[in-house]
Structures are given as structure tokens and as C-alpha cells.
Amino acid sequence: MASAQTINTIVWTFSFALQALLVVSIFRRGLARRLPSFAVLIVFYPVRSALLFVLFGHIPADDYGSFYSTLSLVDLVLQGGFIIEITVRLLRRSSEFNLRRHLLVLVPLVAAAASGVVNLALLPHHAPIPVDRIQTFISYLLIGLFISTILTTTSPLLRITTLGFALYSSISLVAQTERLSAALHRNAAAYTAWSYTIAAAYLLAVFLWVFALKPENSAKAFRTVDPEPREVTP
Numbered sequence: 001m002a003s004a005q006t007i008n009t010i011v012w013t014f015s016f017a018l019q020a021l022l023v024v025s026i027f028r029r030g031l032a033r034r035l036p037s038f039a040v041l042i043v044f045y046p047v048r049s050a051l052l053f054v055l056f057g058h059i060p061a062d063d064y065g066s067f068y069s070t071l072s073l074v075d076l077v078l079q080g081g082f083i084i085e086i087t088v089r090l091l092r093r094s095s096e097f098n099l100r101r102h103l104l105v106l107v108p109l110v111a112a113a114a115s116g117v118v119n120l121a122l123l124p125h126h127a128p129i130p131v132d133r134i135q136t137f138i139s140y141l142l143i144g145l146f147i148s149t150i151l152t153t154t155s156p157l158l159r160i161t162t163l164g165f166a167l168y169s170s171i172s173l174v175a176q177t178e179r180l181s182a183a184l185h186r187n188a189a190a191y192t193a194w195s196y197t198i199a200a201a202y203l204l205a206v207f208l209w210v211f212a213l214k215p216e217n218s219a220k221a222f223r224t225v226d227p228e229p230r231e232v233t234p
Helices: 004-028 036-055 061-091 099-122 133-152 156-184 188-212 215-224
Strands: none
Touching: 004 036, 004 188, 036 061, 061 099, 061 133, 061 156, 099 133, 133 156, 156 188
């Protein structure tokens, strides 16, 4: 049987190649200039992955840990920027204030934020494995953002990009709970399986973006994002 290191290398190589394909795709299809926050995130992930892979074992463990933490912080900031950009696009329709529209955008986000707070409150204070509480909260916001997008626009670009993050966030939240349970019960096999599930969840999102985001979708997006009140669905 292949060793864990061999399996990890194969998974990493496949993941990096797929993410690189996505980077090339979004620039060739003209998506980057239409949704810059998404493009920055998509470029950041393979760059971070490559840096961590190359530096592992070649710098002191403490330095590697600090570098990893710094990159994780950058990731959170970029995700926050993505959420803000999409939210602003959903709210912006015209110079007129539309209460119904604002509620359709903001209520799912507020509900998601509240769910995130409740989840964080229920997490054990002394968990056997570290839990990134900020990332957990942002995952809920990304799910809420997708719901807001579905309710307020028919733009394929916005719907598909937010769907990818919502899928990843949903699976990650479930996997996080199961990993905590596995750690509490000292079930190493289950813990490893759920860790791979998180990695597979992001690859699922990347597959979606590679094959579903099309040039015509990106062009259509800025014609269909809230041009008329009929675009808003209850």
C-alpha cells in the first residue's frame, strides 16, 4: 500500500494542477477583471500551497508555523473582501433605496452570522484539535451570501462563484464537527478521512468553477445583475 506521504503528494499535485488550470481559465475567459476579489483568492490559493509545500522541512518549524499563520490571516482578509464586494454588488441596483431588495440581501447574511455565533458558542472551549473560529464564522457568511445571491440576481457569474464557496463551506463545517468527534474518541482513521474530505470539498468547488464559469456568463453577468426589479425574486 502507498504510504501516507505518497498519497499526500499525489493529492497535492492533482490539487495544484487543477487550481492552476482554474487560474488560467479565469484570466483567459476575462473573469478576473469582472470579479477581482474572486480572482485574487483563486490566485492566492495555489501560490500559498506551493510556498508551503516547498518550504516544508527546509526552514525551522517555528518559522514555518508563523509563515503558515500569516498566510491563513491573509486568506481570511481576502475572503472578507470577497464577501464585501459581492454584497455591495447585490445591494447596488440604482440610486434609489429599495427596502425589499436590501432585506433579501441582508437577512440571509444576518441569519448566517447568527448561526455562526451559535455554532461557535457550542464548540468546546478546550477542543482536542484547534478550531479556526474566524474561518468558521466566515464559512457561515459565505453560505448566507450564496442564499442572498440566489434571491436577488440571475447573474451566472455571481451565482456560480458564491455556490462554489457555499459548497466548500458547508462540507467543511460538517467535516470540522466530525473531526472534533473523531479526535475526542481518538479515532485516527475517521479524523484522517474527514481531513481529506475538506480537501476534496475545495476540489469540488474548483471543478465547478472550471467547467461552469464561461466567457458568455461573465459578459452576461453585468447585464443581468439587477437591471430591473423583475430580477428580484421572492
